[in-house]
Amino acid sequence: MIANAADALSDVHPRVEDGLATPSRIRRHQRFGIVVGAIFTPILFAAMWPVTFDSREELFEIPKGTWARRMAGEKREILPSEIHLLVGVHNVLMLKNSDDVPQIFGPTLLMPGQSLRLPFTRPSENYFACTAHASGQLVIVVEAAPTWPWSRLSWRVRRMLRWLSKP
């Protein structure tokens, strides 16, 4: 009878006997849950949150006085040699010359105060002859907007890597 009662007790509270529900175990599980959550929540967020920008335009501007500063020997890159855009979301290259003299800017010559608005509507790699770069080329990489979780995640990772590799 006594043996039966003990068996019954172990059936009702088997974890107590295994020690699985001790306060230290619970705390360990909580810590594990927090770590897993801290890792996967940003990943989930990066995969699920839509890619948005404040503007569809990627603006590069030659500030006033750039020519004078260049003549004085200052070297300053305004346009990166590679620009990444996204179809339908952030797909317009905007070049503006706010200097006092005409400037070759990317693929064209811009007069003082003039701007060029260049939209891209298809995924493509575009090469423009550009004397401002050592390679002589400006590359504009246009990607399809990432609309699925995996593509969003990979796009965000690539963007972060590009940002980290900037000098």
Next chain:
Amino acid sequence: MKKTLLVGALVLPLAVVGTYFALRGTTRAEQGLRCGTFEPPREAPSFSLDGSDGKKLSSRDHLGKVVILEFGFTFCQNVCPATLARLTEVHKKLGSAARDVQLIFVTVDPGRDSPERLREHLAAFNPSFLGATGTPDELAVVRKAYGVVAKQVVSKNPALGYEVDHSSSIYLIDRQGKIRGLVPFGTPADDIVHDLELLLKEPT
């Protein structure tokens, strides 16, 4: 506790999926010209060169028409013939409206592109296309005015000797002689047709 977990397990994925579909990236169509547009548009720099038709070719001769201005050379193996083929397609798609559009092909290789060579080359695409050449200095002035770069490089094909790396975009000049558009290499014919039709609707 179990109920809360169960509700959470059901609601959280639904909320995530709902947010995903609600905010899924939307795309909007471009208004106006599909190519690159200048603001404000500037006067197309004028030039006077030797035309492939044997006459002097001035940029001002074609005021009232929409001008497509391309810089290239007839010995080009890839970009220039591809662009000319596309513009031939554009010309066909425009139909009768093409009579108000004039293509001018300015050479970046005056050493080899004579007016006769230009005429033969362009006629293979469309007999209405006009070529323009001149002295190296004259052409350098025109290129500078339009912001076009061109540099001779050794060709990978020994038979050609050299090639010219040059800007591959084309310019759209409206009926009033203003540079309105910059069309990057590879732009689909339908987009170019769309922009030309918009420019053709504008008053002379």
